[in-house]
Amino acid sequence: MKFDIDIPPVIRFGRKCRFALPSLLPEGPLLFICGKHAVPRIEKEMLPLLSGREVYIRCGFKGEPHLDEVEELLAFARSKQIKAVAGWGGGSAMDGAKAVAALLPETAPVADFFYNRAAAQDRRIYLILLPTTAGTGAEITANAVLTDAGSGIKQSLRTAGMAADAALVDPELVQECPSSVMAASGFDALTQAMESFISLKANALTRSLSRSAVRDIFLNLSRACAHDEKAVDAVTLGCLNAAVAFSRSGLGAVHGVGHPVGSLLSVPHGIACAVLLTEVLRFNAPVCGEALDELAVTAGLADAEELIANTELLRKELQIPADFKPYGLNKTHYPFIIQNCRSGSMKCNPRNMSDAQVAELLEKLT
Ligand SMILES: [Fe+2]
Numbered sequence: 238m239k240f241d242i243d244i245p246p247v248i249r250f251g252r253k254c255r256f257a258l259p260s261l262l263p264e265g266p267l268l269f270i271c272g273k274h275a276v277p278r279i280e281k282e283m284l285p286l287l288s289g290r291e292v293y294i295r296c297g298f299k300g301e302p303h304l305d306e307v308e309e310l311l312a313f314a315r316s317k318q319i320k321a322v323a324g325w326g327g328g329s330a331m332d333g334a335k336a337v338a339a340l341l342p343e344t345a346p347v348a349d350f351f352y353n354r355a356a357a358q359d360r361r362i363y364l365i366l367l368p369t370t371a372g373t374g375a376e377i378t379a380n381a382v383l384t385d386a387g388s389g390i391k392q393s394l395r396t397a398g399m400a401a402d403a404a405l406v407d408p409e410l411v412q413e414c415p416s417s418v419m420a421a422s423g424f425d426a427l428t429q430a431m432e433s434f435i436s437l438k439a440n441a442l443t444r445s446l447s448r449s450a451v452r453d454i455f456l457n458l459s460r461a462c463a464h465d466e467k468a469v470d471a472v473t474l475g476c477l478n479a480a481v482a483f484s485r486s487g488l489g490a491v492h493g494v495g496h497p498v499g500s501l502l503s504v505p506h507g508i509a510c511a512v513l514l515t516e517v518l519r520f521n522a523p524v525c526g527e528a529l530d531e532l533a534v535t536a537g538l539a540d541a542e543e544l545i546a547n548t549e550l551l552r553k554e555l556q557i558p559a560d561f562k563p564y565g566l567n568k569t570h571y572p573f574i575i576q577n578c579r580s581g582s583m584k585c586n587p588r589n590m591s592d593a594q595v596a597e598l599l600e601k602l603t
Contacts, residue, residue: 242442242485244377245366247403250477252470255367255407258323259286263363265320266291270310270334272326273297274413275369279325293317296326300503301384301391302333304347310337311347321363324401325410327422328373328506331366332381338364339381339399350396351383357396365403369410371461371473372422372507374429374480376404384500390577391500408466408473416462420555421507423458423472427548428510430454430479431518432489434532435525436585443482448535450479455536455547459554490590491517493583494598497574502564511557515549516601517586524588560602567603571596 249257267287269279273296284292295310314322314337322341324334339361340347349355366376375381379400380393414422430450433443453475460468494517495509504512522529522541529541538544552559560566575592583590590598 243379243400244481244484245401245404248406250406250474252407252409254405255410257405258283258365261365261403262321266317267321267323268314268317268319269294269323269325270330270337271296272330272369275325298329298333301329301382302336303384303386304351305386307333307336307347307383311340314341319362321365323365323367325367325369327370328375331368331375332383334366335364335381335399336383336394338362339396348385351385351394359398361398364401365405366401367405367407367410370414370418370422371411371476372425374426374476374483376401376406377477377480378484389500391496392580406473406477408470411473412464412466412469419462420557421505421511423454423461424511424552424557425507426476426479427451427454427458428491428514429483429488430475431532432491433479433483433486435521435528435587436486436489437587438585439486443486446478446482448532450475450482451532452535458551462555487585488582489517489586490583493578493580493586494574494595496580497577498561501570501573502561502566504561504564508557511552512559512561512602515545516598518545520590520598521586521588566599571599574599
């Protein structure tokens, strides 16, 4: 057995671990890139601990950061000679922070890196990430999902050295997340846990993390949406474990197809995952039934069929739609989705999905 894994060198988990932030930062101006709901807490809790230091706060991504938003942040960060970036928020804020930290020393436009016309050097500034949702796992992964508003293309920017220097995973920050966001982001984390378990690139370490994540998220997500503290802790931990797993194992067809659907129809990522998950599990079951049976047992269920049925029940209970009808999916969208779903995630799916099979999957959800 052989495996290797690359994760941030400092990971702290637990209520109030966010207060380690000041002690971890290097000298020099600091830029918070955050969700707008995070601003009052940063101002109240962090600014007094950072007195004497130049601190700037920028917020306000509505979805995945757009290339021009990242460009604007980079210009600001360069003008202030920023030495450390703290991403504090959901996946979008953290991905924006990662892109800024990775590209700050560069001169070429963001689009050149996004479309692989240029490669960034591994010489970015200090990056610390604090998630406020239990979902994307962006605090662990070495990529940032960005959108080109012009072309509608949403994909991962991957550059050298994008992994954070530190991730502070504090369930108290997740606790205040609105129920609907908890439900959608929790389904993203559940999808990541399941897809990483059955991924073609999974290994012994990632599988044990994925298994534990499926159990923690599946058994606690409903109560976490009602803001039960222990359940929030469990879902936050599950999300972290799933992220460490999929950062190495990759994901699958839910994420492959979910990204172009999301960018084309503005479907929030967690909702796209929740809508696609059970249909993709059914598609995959013929080649990974045993693995799904194993996950079912982990979650206290009998077999793969019961796992899929209960995942569907959980989606209904959390009031997430069963298909993409509310987002207006129709046949004219299929060519774009088929053309843009062949990502790294798709390559990890345990069963090859042809273009015709992607169309069949979309038919069921239209
Ligand atoms: Fe995801």
